[in-house]
Amino acid sequence: xxxxxxxxxxxxxxxxxxxxxxxxxxxxISSSNxxxxxxQPPGKxxxxxxxxxxxxxxxxxxxxxxxxTMSIDKSKNQFSLKLSSVTAADTAVYYCARDxxxxxxxxxxxxxxxxxxxxxxTLVTVSS
Amino acid sequence: DIVMSQSxxxxxxxxxxxxxxxxxxxxxxxxxxxxxxxxxxxxxxxxQPPKLLIYWASTRESGVPDxxxxxxxxxxxxxxxxxxQAEDVALYYCQQYYNSPRTFGQGTKVEIK
Numbered sequence: 446x447x448x449x450x451x452x453x454x455x456x457x458x459x460x461x462x463x464x465x466x467x468x469x470x471x472x473x474i475s476s477s478n479x480x481x482x483x484x485q486p487p488g489k490x491x492x493x494x495x496x497x498x499x500x501x502x503x504x505x506x507x508x509x510x511x512x513x514t515m516s517i518d519k520s521k522n523q524f525s526l527k528l529s530s531v532t533a534a535d536t537a538v539y540y541c542a543r544d545x546x547x548x549x550x551x552x553x554x555x556x557x558x559x560x561x562x563x564x565x566x567t568l569v570t571v572s573s
Numbered sequence: 574d575i576v577m578s579q580s581x582x583x584x585x586x587x588x589x590x591x592x593x594x595x596x597x598x599x600x601x602x603x604x605x606x607x608x609x610x611x612x613x614x615x616x617x618x619x620x621q622p623p624k625l626l627i628y629w630a631s632t633r634e635s636g637v638p639d640x641x642x643x644x645x646x647x648x649x650x651x652x653x654x655x656x657x658q659a660e661d662v663a664l665y666y667c668q669q670y671y672n673s674p675r676t677f678g679q680g681t682k683v684e685i686k
Contacts, residue, residue, distance in 0.1 A: 490666065490677055490678070490679045490680050491623065491666060491668075491677040491680075492677070493674055493675050493676070493677075504673060506674040507674065508674070540622050540623075542622075545625070545628070557611075557628065557670055558611075558670035558673065558675045559613040559625065559628055559668060559670045559675070560615075560623070560625060561625050561634070563622035563623060563624075564622065565622065566621075566622055
């Protein structure tokens, strides 16, 4: 069973950098899947932040691209998120998630930009 | 970005009755390469992450009860819970994965009447 376990501080000061890590078990970070981060402000909807592949390739939401950095640590089977210059508007529950996908009849893998496994979520509050 | 709009924002349904949630996209999410709609539905209970229910607009994820069904094509989609159970009280979100950035609807809250 795939499990994603998040860790990181729940309080970040304004103008600081938010840092979260997601440890993966039951799957290899080097599998065919991409790995994503999603956030949800209190009482609001879901926003995709970006995704990373085991090669280090990334794809970020343009709305956050200037402030986001994602990385992968294959030795620890985990991936990480950094969001810089945070403000109160970045207060949210942050989730890590695995992107879904499937193999076709030629055994070629096709990634789907939807999420089949999620971390437990981390409430990050931006406040002094 | 593709804008996803859900209706209603909330609904209350009696146990055993049908619940219907609508989702509309600002442009078609029909992938002509495979003739499938790149539309997913998620269920989110309080304090939990979302759970994938349906993808390709109508394909149930493994383990999802068959009282959940999805339909629609192009820009208009529906999630139906055929016989509402107490454990179905939750927020429901649609999401398009036709192009990047993937985007979600604002959510629909389902409660018991």
